[in-house]
Structures are given as C-alpha cells and as structure tokens.
Amino acid sequence: MHKKMAFSFPDEVLEHxxxxxxxxxxxxxxxxxxxxxxxxERYCRRKVFVGNCYAVSPRMVIRRFPEFRSIELKGKPxxxxxxxxxxxxxxxxxxxxxxxxxxxxxxEEIKLKRMVVTDESLELIAKSFKNxxxxxxxxxxxxxxDGLAAIAATCKNLKELDLRDCEGDDLGWHWLSYFPDxxxxxxxxxxxxxxxxxxxxxxLERLVGRCTNLRTLRLNRAVPLDKIAxxxxxxxxxxxxxxxxxxxxxxxxxxxxxxGAFSSCKELKSLSGFWDVVPAxxxxxYPVCSKLTSLNLSYATLQSSDLIKLVSHCPNLQRLxxxxxxxxxxxxxxxxxxNDLQELRVFPSDPFGVEPNVSLxxxxxxxxxxxxxxxxxxxxxxxxxxxxxLVTIAKNRPNxxxxxxxIIEPTTADYLxxxxxxxxxxxxxxxxxxxQRLSLSGLLTDRVFEYIGTYAKKLEMLSIAFAGxxxxxxxxxxxxxxxxxxxxxxxxxxxxxxxxxxAEKLETxxxxxxxxxxxxxxxxxxxxxxxPRLNVEVIxxxxxxxxxxxxxxxxxxxIYRTLVxxxxxxxxxxxxxxDDPSLQQLSRANLM
Amino acid sequence: MEGRVAYENDLNxxxxxxxxxxxxxxxxxxxxxxxxxxxxxxNDESDDQNETAPPPKAQIVGWPPIRSYRKNNYxxxxxxxxxxxxxxxxxxxxxxxxxxxxxxxxxxxPELLKAVENMFKFNIGEYSEREGYxxxxxxxxxxxxxxxWMLVGDVPWGMFITSCKxxxxxxxxxxxxxxxxx
Numbered sequence: 001m002h003k004k005m006a007f008s009f010p011d012e013v014l015e016h017x018x019x020x021x022x023x024x025x026x027x028x029x030x031x032x033x034x035x036x037x038x039x040x041e042r043y044c045r046r047k048v049f050v051g052n053c054y055a056v057s058p059r060m061v062i063r064r065f066p067e068f069r070s071i072e073l074k075g076k077p078x079x080x081x082x083x084x085x086x087x088x089x090x091x092x093x094x095x096x097x098x099x100x101x102x103x104x105x106x107x108e109e110i111k112l113k114r115m116v117v118t119d120e121s122l123e124l125i126a127k128s129f130k131n132x133x134x135x136x137x138x139x140x141x142x143x144x145x146d147g148l149a150a151i152a153a154t155c156k157n158l159k160e161l162d163l164r165d166c167e168g169d170d171l172g173w174h175w176l177s178y179f180p181d182x183x184x185x186x187x188x189x190x191x192x193x194x195x196x197x198x199x200x201x202x203x204l205e206r207l208v209g210r211c212t213n214l215r216t217l218r219l220n221r222a223v224p225l226d227k228i229a230x231x232x233x234x235x236x237x238x239x240x241x242x243x244x245x246x247x248x249x250x251x252x253x254x255x256x257x258x259x260g261a262f263s264s265c266k267e268l269k270s271l272s273g274f275w276d277v278v279p280a281x282x283x284x285x286y287p288v289c290s291k292l293t294s295l296n297l298s299y300a301t302l303q304s305s306d307l308i309k310l311v312s313h314c315p316n317l318q319r320l321x322x323x324x325x326x327x328x329x330x331x332x333x334x335x336x337x338x339n340d341l342q343e344l345r346v347f348p349s350d351p352f353g354v355e356p357n358v359s360l361x362x363x364x365x366x367x368x369x370x371x372x373x374x375x376x377x378x379x380x381x382x383x384x385x386x387x388x389x390l391v392t393i394a395k396n397r398p399n400x401x402x403x404x405x406x407i408i409e410p411t412t413a414d415y416l417x418x419x420x421x422x423x424x425x426x427x428x429x430x431x432x433x434x435x436q437r438l439s440l441s442g443l444l445t446d447r448v449f450e451y452i453g454t455y456a457k458k459l460e461m462l463s464i465a466f467a468g469x470x471x472x473x474x475x476x477x478x479x480x481x482x483x484x485x486x487x488x489x490x491x492x493x494x495x496x497x498x499x500x501x502x503a504e505k506l507e508t509x510x511x512x513x514x515x516x517x518x519x520x521x522x523x524x525x526x527x528x529x530x531x532p533r534l535n536v537e538v539i540x541x542x543x544x545x546x547x548x549x550x551x552x553x554x555x556x557x558x559i560y561r562t563l564v565x566x567x568x569x570x571x572x573x574x575x576x577x578x579d580d581p582s583l584q585q586l587s588r589a590n591l592m
Numbered sequence: 593m594e595g596r597v598a599y600e601n602d603l604n605x606x607x608x609x610x611x612x613x614x615x616x617x618x619x620x621x622x623x624x625x626x627x628x629x630x631x632x633x634x635n636d637e638s639d640d641q642n643e644t645a646p647p648p649k650a651q652i653v654g655w656p657p658i659r660s661y662r663k664n665n666y667x668x669x670x671x672x673x674x675x676x677x678x679x680x681x682x683x684x685x686x687x688x689x690x691x692x693x694x695x696x697x698x699x700x701x702p703e704l705l706k707a708v709e710n711m712f713k714f715n716i717g718e719y720s721e722r723e724g725y726x727x728x729x730x731x732x733x734x735x736x737x738x739x740x741w742m743l744v745g746d747v748p749w750g751m752f753i754t755s756c757k758x759x760x761x762x763x764x765x766x767x768x769x770x771x772x773x774x
Contacts, residue, residue, distance in 0.1 A: 082654035087691055118690075142690065165661065169681070193661065298662070351656045351663070381656060408656050439657075465655070490654070571687075572713050 015044045024049045043067055050074070051510050053091060053115065054535065055562045058099035070109035070134070071100070077513045077558055078463075079488055080114055081139065084515055084556070086541055088571040091115045094124070095569075101128035109134035116140070122147030126154035134160040137168075144169035145194070152178035162190040162216075170196035176203040181210075188216035192242050192273065197222050201230075209234040218242030221275045226254050229261035236264045243273030246300070250280055259284040272296035272321075279306045289313035293340075296321040298347050304358075308333045318374075319343040324360040324381065331364030335371025344368060345379040348408060362389035365405075369396040377402040384415040385442055390424025394431040403428055404439035410466035410491070413443040420444055426451030429459070436483075439463040449473035453480020461486040471498040478502035488513040495553075496523035503531055511560040515539075519557055522550035527559070528577025535562050536577040537570075545575060678753055684712045684730075684761035695753045701745050708732060712761065719745050734759045 009017075018041055021027055031041040047070040048061060061071075075091025093115045100107055107129045117140045125132060132155045137143075145168065151158065152175055173196065179186075186207065199222045208214060214235050223231075223244025232238070248254050258281065262268075268288045277300045292314045297307070298321040307326045311317070317338040324346050326334070334341070346364070350357045362385045368375060369392070376399050385407050394400075414421055421442040429435060429452050438459055440448065444467035452459070453476035460483050468474070475498035477487065487509065495518040506512055506527075521538065524545075528536040538545050539556035566576035677694035691711055698704040705716050717728030724743055725731045732744040736755045744752070744759070 079654065081659055082657045083660065084654045088687075165659065167661070347658065347662060348656060351658055352651060381658075406656055410652070410655065463657075465657075491652075 011040050014040050018044055022047070046070060047109075048072070052560050052562075053093075053096065054564070054567050055510070055560060057564045058096045060563065062099060062103045066103070068104065069107060070111070071096075071107070072111040072113075073115060074113045075115035077488065077511060078114075078486070079490065079513055079515070084490065086539065086571075086573060089539065089574060090567065090569055090571070092569060093117050094121045097121050097124045097128070105129065106131055108132060109136075111136040111138070112140055113138040114140065116142040117147075118142045119144055119147030119150070123150040126150040129155075131157055133157050136160065136162040137164070137166050138162075139165045141167040145171045145173075145175040145196075149175035149178040152176065152183075153180070156180075156183065157185055158183075159185055160188040161186070162188060163193050164190055164218075166193045168194060170194040172196050172198035173200040173203065174198075176200060176207060179207055181206075183207075184210050185213065186211040187213050188240075189214070190216065190218040190242070192218040192220050194220045195222070199223060201227050205230060205234055211235075212237070214238065216240040218272060219244045221245050221273075224248065225258065225281065229254075229257040232261035232265055237267055238265055239267050240270040240272075240294075241265070241268060242271070242296075244275065246274045246277040246281060248278065248281065250278075255281060255284060259287065263287040268292070270294035270296075274300040277302055279303075282306065282310055286313050290316065292317060294319040298323060298345065301325065301349065304330045312337055314338065315340075317341055321345045321347070323347050323349045324358050325349055326364075327359045328361055328364040328367065329359070331360075332367040332371075335367045339372060340374055341368070341372040342374050343377040344372075344375065346381060347379075348381040351381070351408060356383045362386055365389070366392055366396075369393040374399075376400055379404045379406075379439075381406045381408060383408050384412070385421060385424070386414045386416045387419065387421055387424035387427075388414075388416065390421065391427040394424075394427035398431045398433065400428070400432040401434055402437040403432065403435060404437065404463070405441055406439065407441040410441070411443045412441075420447070422448040422451065426455070429454075429456040434458055437461040440467055441465060445469050446473040446476070449476040453477055456481055458483050460484060462488070464489045464492055466491045468492045468494060471495050474498035475501060478505045484508075485510045487511075489515070489517060491516040493518050496520055499523060500526060500530075503527055503534075506534055506559055507531065507561050509561065511558065513556075513558050515556040517557070518553050520551045521545040521548065521554050524554055524557060524577050525550070532565075532578075533561055533563070535560055535566055538575045538577065539573060540575075541573045678756075680756055680758050682708065682711070682759040682761075684714075685763040687712055693759075695756065700749050701752075705732060705744070708759070708761065714761075716761075729763055731762050732759065733762050 014037070018027075018030060021030060024047070027041060027045055031038045042064050043066065045065045046068055048065055048068045049072045050056060050061065051074050053073045053075050073093065073096060075093070076085050076089060079085060080089070091114060093112055101124055105128065108131055110125065111134070117137055122143055125135070135151065135158070140163075143166075148161075148168075151161065177200065201223075208217065208231055215238060217231070217235060217238055218240070219231075219242055221244055225244070225246055225248040228243055232241070262285050265288055269291060271285065271288070271292060271294070274297055279302060282302075289310070290313065293316055295314060295317055297310075300323065302310070302325060304325055304327040307322065307330050311320075311330070311334055315337055318340050319342060320334070320338070322345070326346065331346075346360070360382055362382060365378070365380050365382070366389050375397055378400065379402075382405075385405070413419060414424070422445055425440055425444070425448050429438070435456060436458060438452070438456065438461070440463065446469045449468060449472075452462070456462075459481050462477065462481070462484065470493055473492070474489075474494040477484070478498060479502060489512075494514065499519060500523055524536050524538050527534070537558045538554045539558060540554055542555060545552070545554055566578060570576065677696045679692050679694050682691040682693050693707070695704070698707065701719075709716055714730060715728050716730060716732060717725040719725055733741050734744055734752070734756045735741055735758050737757060741760075747755070
C-alpha cells in the first residue's frame with residue numbers, strides 16, 4: 001500500500017513539486033524518503049551548499065547533483081577573520097572551478113566565503129560559464145582587479161558582483177571600463193572593499209547610467225562626496241546604497257546637490273559607507289531616513305549627539321551597525337525610537353586603548369533589550385558587564401537567536417560583584433530557548449559550560465575565549481549541546497580528556513577549532529587514528545609536532561568531518577593526523 | 593558512548609599549562625592550576641605576584657575579535673605623505689600559495705631574503721654579482737616597473753623597493769638564466 005504511493009506520480013510531477021522546495025535542509029529530507037525520491041531530487045537540485053570545501057570533493061558534488069546552477073562554498077574557519085589562521089592554510093577555489101568548468105557549462109551563481117580566489121580562478125569562471133550571473137565573494141582574498149576585469153569583459157549576463165569584506169588587490173579602476181557599452185544587466189555591485197585611489201568616475205557613471213535595473217550599489221572610500229549626487233541621479237531606483245568618503249569642504253552648492261539627489265531616491269531602504277563623515281552633511285540624507293530599514297554607520301566617527309539626531313529620523317530601522325560612540329545615551333534613544341529593531345552591532349572605536357574612551361556600558365544593551373521587542377541578533381563590544389545586567393537582558397529578550405558579547409579585556413569579572421559571569425550567560429541560554437549562536441567573554445568558569453550544556457539545545461555555533469577551568473567545561477558542551485555544528489575555542493585550558501571522550505560527537509559537527517589550548521600532540525594522533533572520517537589538522541608554525549614530546553600541546557587544531565580524507569594542498573605548517581603514516585608522506589609529496 | 597579512553601601519558605602539566613607568551617619562551621611558573629588570568633580575580637593568591645607578569649598591554653593576536661578592515665578605518669585616509677607600507681605579492685614556483693609582504697619592513701636585501709627563506713622554508717644560496725645565487729636551485733627575482741624580470745640584488749636597495757612590483761622565487765633553469773646579471 002505504502003510503496004504504491006511512491007510510484008503513483010510520474011517523475012515530472014514530483015520534480016515540479018520539489019521545485020517549490022528551496023531550503024537545503026528540506027531538500028536533504030526529501031532525498032531521504034526513498035530511493036526514487038533521492039534520484040529525482042538529485043537531478044533537479046539547482047542550488048548546492050557546501051559548508052566546508054574540504055568535507056567533500058567537487059567531483060562528488062557534481063556526480064550527485066549533475067544539474068545545479070548555483071553553488072555556495074565556504075573555506076577557512078571563522079577565526080581566520082581575526083588572523084588566527086596563518087596565510088597559506090588553504091581554502092583554494094580553483095580546483096572547484098576547474099571541475100565545474102567542464103561539467104556544468106550552465107552554471108550561473110558562485111558564492112564563496114573565506115576562500116582564496118586567484119585571478120586565474122576568475123578568468124576561468126569568465127571563460128567557462130556562458131550564462132554566468134552572480135558572483136558573491138565574502139571575506140575572500142587572492143584576487144586583483146585584473147581578475148575582475150576578466151569577469152566584466154566576458155560575462156554578458158552578469159547581474160551581481162559583490163565583494164563584501166574581501167581583501168583584493170586594487171590596481172586601479174580601469175577594470176570597470178571592461179564592461180562593454182552594450183552591457184546593461186547589472187543589478188547589484190558591491191566594491192566597498194577595494195582600496196585604490198585611482199578612480200574613474202566617468203566609467204562608473206556610465207555603467208550606473210546604462211544599468212537601469214541596478215538596485216544595490218556599494219561604493220568604496222575612494223569615491224568622494226561631491227561625486228555621489230551625480231551617481232545617485234543616474235540611479236534613482238536604488239534600494240541599497242553605500243557612500244564613499246562622506247566628507248567635503250562645507251559648501252552650500254555641494255550640500256544642496258547632495259540633498260536633492262537623495263530626495264529623488266524614493267526606493268532607498270539601506271545605507272552604508274560614511275567613512276570620514278562630516279556631520280554637517282548628514283542632514284542631506286534625512287529625506288530618505290524614514291524609509292530606511294538598514295543603516296551601517298560602523299565606519300562613521302560621529303559623536304553621540306549626532307548619532308542620536310540621525311537615528312531619530314529613522315523610526316523604521318530593523319538593522320543598525322554603529323560604533324560605540326553612540327554611548328549608553330544613544331542606545332537609550334534608539335530603544336525608544338526604533339521599535340522594529342531586529343539586529344544591532346556595536347563596534348569599539350578604540351579596541352586597543354587601555355581606558356574606556358566612551359561612555360558605553362552594559363546599560364546600553366539593557367536599554368535596547370528592554371525597548372526593542374523584536375531584537376534577535378546582537379553583537380556588542382563593551383568594557384564592563386554584570387550578571388545582573390545579563391539576567392535582565394535574558395529575561396527581556398527570550399527571542400534572541402544570536403548573542404555575541406565581547407568584553408574587551410579578557411577574563412573581566414562582574415564589575416559589581418567581582419564574580420565570574422557564569423550566572424549571567426547561564427540566564428541567556430536558559431531564557432533564550434531558540435539561541436543559535438553565542439559568543440562568550442569575560443571571567444568564566446566551568447559552571448557556565450554546565451549551563452550551556454544543560455540549556456542551549458538549539459545552539460549551533462559557540463565561540464569561547466579565555467574561559468573555563470579544565471576539561472569538564474569542554475565535556476559539558478560536547479555532551480550537552482545537541483544541535484552544535486561549529487565550535488571555536490582559543491586560549492582555554494581544555495585538554496585531551498574531553499576531546500577524546502567525545503570523539504564521536506565531532507562527526508556530528510561541521511568543525512572544531514582549538515588554538516592555544518592544552519590538547520597534546522599524542523591526543524591529536526589518537527583522535528586521527530580513531531576517527532577516519534575526521535580530518536584532524538595540527539597547525540603549528542613552530543615546526544613539525546613530532547619534533548617535540550607527544551605530551552606537548554599543539555598550537556592550533558582544526559578538526560572537521562569529511563568524506564574525502566586528508567586534503568592534498570596543505571602548506572608545510574599543517575599536518576593531518578591519520579591512521580597510516582605512509583599515507584601522510586603521500587599527501588606531502590603531492591604538494592611539490 | 594563507551595567510557596573514557598585510557599590515556600596513559602603522564603600529564604606533563606608544565607607543557608600543558610597555558611600562557612600568553614610566545615611559543616618557545618620558557619619562564620618559571622609555579623601555579624598548578626592551568627587557569628589563564630590577570631589580576632582581576634577575587635581570591636587572588638599572593639603567589640600570582642611571583643608569576644612573570646605579562647608585559648603591560650601586550651596585544652594578543654586576534655583580540656579583540658575585529659576584522660582588520662575595521663581597524664584600518666579608524667585612521668584618517670592615508671595620503672602619500674603618511675608613508676604607508678609597500679605591499680607586494682611574493683610567490684614561489686611550486687608553492688600553491690602567495691604571500692603578501694611589506695618591503696618597508698626590511699632594511700636591506702639580507703633581511704628580506706632571510707624572511708623569504710623562512711616563509712617558504714628553503715635556502716637561497718650565496719649571492720655574487722657575477723654568478724647570481726649559488727648553492728641553491730632557487731633564485732629570487734622581481735618584476736620591475738617596466739615589466740622586466742630582474743634578479744634580486746642587482747640594483748641598490750633604495751631603487752629596488754621603489755621599482756619592485758612583485759617578487760617571484762624561480763626554480764631551476766629559468767633561474768640560472770637570469771644569473772648573468774643585467
């Protein structure tokens with residue numbers, strides 16, 4: 001009876017039904033119902049997501065999903081963002097492009113995060129995919145504007161070129177002129193990361209002028225304020241706009257030009273940029289503020305009063321990124337004006353200063369958590385915190401899904417009681433039952449990990465630094481957090497026992513990063529031998545780990561599950577622990 | 593899950609003890625507790641004072657966790673007179689990864705070549721004007737402003753850092769061909 005159901009629809013009908021299922025998770029579930037659904041689903045999957053480029057090989061992905069049009073790949077571990085992963089570790093996209101070039105000529109979208117993307121890779125993309133439409137490089141490096149020129153020149157149907165947070169070599173703006181005069185399909189352009197001062201405004205203006213579908217334009221710091229008006233006038237349909245350097249001599253003609261240009265942009269919902277901002281020019285954007293849902297002022301060195309004035313014009317904000325110049329008073333104002341706020345990020349203006357340079361404390365966060373009922377995602381840098389405040393915050397906002405708190409000085413205690421902040425963070429995980437991501441800081445003992453292991457059942461990503469007393473802390477997390485996918489730890493006294501006792505858990509996760517902890521080389525070897533489906537990478541720039549005693553702790557450890565064994569592109573300072581030592585020689589040989 | 597894996601090795605506590613100093617430095621530490629700490633602990637033992645105090649405000653790598661592009665943006669936009677670094681790409685034949693280095697950091701050829709040797713873990717050999725780099729299969733070369741590939745060391749250092757566009761460690765016969773000087 002049951003079996004009959006599966007065969008009662010022709011494949012095309014099922015395919016059509018599946019086409020409404022976009023999310024990866026759902027697609028994966030669909031493919032597990034039965035063999036025939038697996039087969040039908042794999043031919044019609046159009047979007048593939050690979051969370052760790054070393055977990056699987058390009059050939060395997062193409063073999064299973066021969067018709068995909070869009071791929072998203074992630075490379076380096078998250079801590080690479082903070083320079084903890086040495087240059088040359090890996091994450092090269094070229095092998096993927098090379099495999100896809102032959103097999104998937106109709107590929108349209110490539111989205112990469114924390115990968116090394118060379119000009120060669122970009123040139124190969126341009127050459128191989130005739131209908132290429134979307135290139136999103138997020139926190140990538142290794143390319144220059146030469147590679148971008150190849151994309152511009154060749155990809156006639158390009159819609160999106162987004163280089164958010166990348167470190168590319170900007171050799172000048174000539175690459176923009178490589179977009180042919182006949183090219184008009186650009187919808188989204190984000191070049192905010194490019195650094196060159198050699199700007200070609202005419203090329204930019206002409207490009208913007210002829211691409212009438214342009215919705216997103218994020219410029220870089222090199223574009224001066226007096227050029228913005230012209231650009232905006234060419235693209236009044238923009239929905240998202242990032243300025244360049246927001247400074248100019250105070251001249252009424254520049255001001256009125258600018259204000260007029262902003263007024264003509266009736267669709268604008270998101271603003272960013274604002275480097276070097278001069279407060280006198282801020283009112284130019286007031287005409288669009290009431291419609292703004294997203295505002296990125298994280299480069300704007302404005303004082304609290306100017307920030308409050310600006311924010312008071314934006315009652316519909318859902319997302320705000322800002323420097324701690326906003327201070328507690330500004331956050332209190334924000335809490336009363338922006339009732340729709342969902343995401344807040346407050347960055348430190350003076351991260352390496354010894355003394356606080358602004359009056360931003362835990363009070364600001366308490367105010368926002370109290371006044372903004374929809375707030376679910378927070379990234380907050382501050383210099384003091386108390387358990388009392390954290391408990392209040394937790395009770396105010398049980399709907400938090402992302403809570404990342406960075407108390408700037410490591411191991412800072414509750415400033416009121418001088419106790420660890422265990423209870424405070426414990427409240428966060430206890431009350432916020434849907435918490436998916438958590439970053440800890442301050443003085444913390446194993447107790448906080450007990451709370452986390454007990455309550456944080458939906459937690460997927462956890463970041464720990466300078467915390468805990470010993471292995472028990474790590475054991476609580478690994479044994480208790482059922483949904484954990486990514487765990488990253490630095491400078492904690494976690495050693496071998498918890499890791500080895502929870503070895504199987506590691507296969508249920510995407511990855512584990514541990515640096516400056518207490519895991520010995522011997523334990524790494526043991527783990528590598530015991531778990532063939534994990535790559536246990538020891539990263540150590542001091543030299544080969546076997547030149548030191550086995551009990552010596554490794555510098556950095558990156559463990560991830562994989563279907564394809566040790567990778568072949570490891571640099572000299574990375575060793576994969578494996579079963580067969582002779583296999584290790586083979587991997588090294590492939591490098592040369 | 594089975595019980596704990598029997599882990600034989602004597603826990604060499606000293607080796608597993610955490611500290612924030614550079615790897616390889618060795619200081620006398622007495623606390624058995626492997627807690628990393630500063631003086632903000634409530635029950636501060638007087639013993640803590642005997643530990644080698646961390647240098648005042650030594651910057652910890654990657655802390656606070658901020659992206660580098662954010663750090664750069666707090667400074668005013670660099671003008672030429674500020675003398676920013678001279679960043680160039682450094683590649684080595686056979687190595688799959690590139691490095692980027694700041695030439696301003698080095699005071700001369702010996703320093704630069706030492707750093708390059710360390711980065712890629714190889715030996716460059718002895719330089720002589722007539723014969724180029726002897727004793728090694730590799731030769732450091734650079735592309736100058738005119739697009740020509742030259743052997744590193746042939747021109748005075750000052751001229752080199754202003755004209756060098758990128759560095760490449762060549763291997764084998766290609767390298768030897770360049771050794772005949774300009």
